[in-house]
Amino acid sequence: MIGYGDRARTQCEVVRLFRETHPDLPPLNQGTISKIEAQYREMAHVRKVPSKRQAVVDDDTKLNLLLALEENPITPARQLARDSNINHKTVLKVLKYEKKHPYKMQAVQELLEDxxxxxxxxxxxxxxxxxxxxxxxxxxxxxxxxxxxxxxxxxxxxxxxxxxxxxxxxxx
Known part of the structure; x- marks a missing residue:
């Protein structure tokens, strides 16, 4: 819309023109117009950019994570991430996929014989x-x-x- 029609427009003019043309849609602000313009200048289109793909963890890394957790079930997920040199959130996703949960110590009451x-x-x-x-x-x-x-x-x-x-x- 900046170069639309007979002349070039500023971002403020584009915001005003959009609000006049589409009063039923949520209003745009100048920051949104700036991001759209930057994307067009960089990629020559304004289609939605796909989000980053999830980190792919190979089977050996998954196996190592699960073995480390099996050896010491109270190991925190952050420690597993540091030891495996992968992202903490990726470790949590792997554990969730494998139906494992980070261990949290809980104090429970034990009934004794006396x-x-x-x-x-x-x-x-x-x-x-x-x-x-x-x-x-x-x-x-x-x-x-x-x-x-x-x-x-x-x-x-x-x-x-x-x-x-x-x-x-x-x-x-």
Missing amino acids: DPDRRVEFCDLLMTCIDQNQLSLEWIVFSDVDTFTLNGHVEKYFYLVTTYRAWYNIEC
Whole structure:
């Protein structure tokens, strides 16, 4: 449209002319016109340019990625990418295609053999306190305060509130 018709036009004039000619279409701005002009000067057309192709990973590289993941399943995808000298997103695409997922460590609670006994002991302690009028059930506030340590030990706490607003901590 810059050289369309009887004379050459500036980009601002092209924007105005487009808006007048096509009021039903979304308006163009000067930046869009500038990109279209640059593409025409570079490629001699204004057709849509196909996007970059996805990186092709050969079968040996895929196999090496999967073997490395099999050897150490907690290896992060970024580390696999660095070791294989390929893009991180390409590694993620390969793993997704192979129905593998990056490993994320999750802390889960494990029930141990002595857990039922500890629960009974805790209930006995509470019942004894209630029977001796040292504790009322309306004073108990249960919370999810846990302390996790690297060696796997988990400490759970229940907080007991008295009428004096003092906190008593019973470790379970």
